[in-house]
Amino acid sequence: MPELPEVETTCRGIAPHITGKKVKQVVIRQPRLRWPIPTDLPQQLKGRKLLNVSRRGKYLLLTFHHGTLIIHLGMSGSLRILTPESTVQKHDHFDLQVSSGKLLRLRDPRRFGAVLWTDQPPSQHPLIAHLGPEPLEEGFNTAYLHEQGQRRRVAIKQLIMDSKIVVGVGNIYASESLFKSAIHPTRPSNRISESRYGKLVEAIKETLTAAIAQGGTTLRDFQREDGKPGYFAQQLQVYGKTDQACPRCDSPIRQKTIAQRSTFYCAACQR
Structure with a gap:
């Protein structure tokens, strides 16, 4: 998608x-x-x-x-x-x-x-009225995400993929951002400190910005308007890399299903 x-x-x-x-x-x-x-x-x-x-x-x-x-x-x-x-x-x-x-x-x-x-x-419009803030705009910041996380007890990956919390952090970019911020995808959202939320917000912004600069991630169907594929897939650290070596510590990348979505992470690096 x-x-x-x-x-x-x-x-x-x-x-x-x-x-x-x-x-x-x-x-x-x-x-x-x-x-x-x-x-x-x-x-x-x-x-x-x-x-x-x-x-x-x-x-x-x-x-x-x-x-x-x-x-x-x-x-x-x-x-x-x-x-x-x-x-x-x-x-x-x-x-x-x-x-x-x-x-x-x-x-x-x-x-x-x-x-x-x-x-x-x-x-x-009913399809748009309920949407959360844009991840690359000022409204999406550490204080906001920390506050939203403390109100819930869900896996952090579920929280950041909820379009009512923040739009556009899809499955690929959620896995990549959580790896970049060293947060385990199943950690309860209300058990993450504000400082770690700050790292996560920064990771989300950096990951999405890099993907946009590279033209998006080419997986299966996506092609740009000129028919040329995006190239961010070449920069993925954990997504789709089950059993491959973690780029940080060489531990094998693991795969887990969270909310019916495949999730990729390093059990050694992400806590």
Whole structure:
């Protein structure tokens, strides 16, 4: 599944090609995604100027004067900038053609993605209203995460993967951040000191920033809007490395299931 760095990479990649352009045509080939694509979307958008492209959590927000197009990539979705002459593939479900001649195309083999429209502020949309702070913004800090952790008694990995606590710390980046901060993924959230939470916040920010700089993590389906893969997978320290030597102490990396997600850690380094 594309995570925050992949979605941010996509956001930065597509924005220069479509921002400030008018919508020339909208094509809906397969409306049955996770939620149906609104049938009146072509009429809503044709001739309208796209003002801004931004991200909230894993949602891409395409802002117009009269509303916002909300796009989610789901499990296997990708957005690409193409030309109208580009060959349509089997899983190409949605096109947004703009006045410059460029085309934004959604490809989603598993159809768990979404293309939705709202004429209300996107912050009030049911999919977005409950989201926690962005991990790379000032609101996500040591005091905040420590306070949230003390209120609960859950495994720390579950806490940082809860989108109501903080958005975008997916399974890969949670494992990597906990290793970087030397915190065991099963440690109860209310049994971690504020100073250790400070190290975790710093690790999350550093890990996500590095992943964005490298274009996201290429695992299975994700590709950038230009079709080129991200390369952060080459920098992973523990994720997917069961029984390999820990880069710190040479102990074998272990794998454990936490909340139905595979978790990778070093039992010697992480406490």
